Amino acid sequence: MFIEAKTQLTTVRDLLRFAVSRFNEAELAFGHGTQNAYDEAAYLILHTLHLPLDTLDPFLDAKLLPSELETVLKILEKRVKERTPAAYLTHEAWLGDFRFYVDERVIVPRSFIAELLREQLTPWVENPDAVTTCLDLCTGSGCLGILMSYAFPNSMIDAVDISEDALEVAYRNVSDYGLEDRVHLIKSDLFESLQGKHYDIIISNPPYVNAEAVKALPSEYLHEPKLALGSGEDGLDATRIILRDAPKHLNEGGILVVEIGHNRDTVEAAFPEIDFTWLNVSAGDEYVFMLAREQLI
Template identity: 60%
Template sequence: MATSSPLLTVRDLLRFAVSRFTQAKLSFGHGSANAYDEAAYLTLHTLHLPLDTLDPFLDARLLPEEVDAVLQVIERRVTERVPAAYITNEAFMHGLRFYVDSRVIVPRSFVGELLHEGLEPWVGDSAEIGPVLELCTGSGCLPIIAAHVWPKARIDAVDISPDALAVARRNVADYKMEDRISLYEGDLYAPLPAGAKYDVILTNPPYVNETSMQALPAEYQAEPRIALAGGDDGMDVVRRIIAGAKAHLNPGGALVVEIGNEHANVQAAFPDLEIVWLPVSAGDEQVFLLTYEALPG
């Protein structure tokens, strides 16, 4: 049963949420960058209002049960310290909505940002990109974005986690892309069809070094460790991806790898590789590219 509350309007709830989130010292970065943006998102989502339209509803008086519903979401965010996306079961990248839950990390990738522009000019003409491989696919967001920007692409996506692939399968089905995206369960290249070759290999692999893993805020610790932890220097999976890439690329192809804040560890691990750092909104040390010719093997 709905309870009485002195909070009557969207504005009241928004103010209260910001205060609670700030008081609890929540961490953000899973779609929202600060307490206000997250409060607005969770309030609008819970009230089934357009996520991009706040002002017209700020002073709307709410039903008691609506107030209670928003307060419950606010308290869950504070007490459970999980990403907001796990509460709403949705995340957005470049205008596309994806289903998410605690079986996958919340989609956030600078590779997605680069894909939005077709990765041109680094991988050639978007209209001519054919077979594509994505490793460590998680929720399947990157293959879906790639399929939107590369009209001829046929994409294989791999993850070692059957739970993650269940989420990816749902997202691929939501976008009706089963005929263009194939999902494989296994360890990196192992489950791929024999002799498969690709124009582009994309990956946002586990790359967080162990010291940083131990310091992650609770919201990030709530995500699957297998999707984040990259060993002592963060490069355990990246090394294996690079070692096997050339055997799975067509001549003239490229490997694109996201490594977050691990730039120094990449430089230390691969001092002899001709790495091309790709500029993104966070700078030019988040994503690198290796051409077919530059890859070992």
């Protein structure tokens, strides 16, 4: 069908219709930046043709050169046949207005904590300018550490990951934003290499998928590093360590913000003695919790 498309399709509109049909036919899974076949098709087509990502209508009836058509069809075919997430095909992911380089060495950025950082963790942080030390635990591509540097302009940020491959990607993003003097990349298994370090704010989007859910993940998610997804039988192996060790690394009055996916009930059952504050994000109040240092000691 993709071979036939080379001789029959001529416009962006043709490509868009074709892509949506093929994506739906293949029952692709979304969630790596888009939520449906139409949005993903539009994104891949516009990106591949070097057109503005937020401007589709003026180009719908534009005719493509044969070479342009072939290039777009190759991308669409790879998305369908290999089920490669769009972010790995374009080597970019967006959190709000921030663009990050990504490849299969890192999980595709999609953290709800990014939404909270845009608001400078209001009202939990009263004076963002007074924040001087931050930690992004399990930084992956470095995206949240970079967002922290903008949210808290007077802060120095440590961005930590156990994966050297991930840190290489993070270094590229930190360099792209010119933040080498403020965002410091550290190889560490959670807090292991952070002895003696203390922070005003610790954020983490750790692995949190439970074993059963890992087995049921769509093919798209299996392109991501396994290390960044699963976290033990109940998905809380990393979270347990974070809750245990965070108090030793938080300054007085410091806060901990952790994303845990769909595990709110599991977290509350595992730690009935802790009064979690669940933060509101676009998907609801079940995905990110906040704790003050005093609640953890």
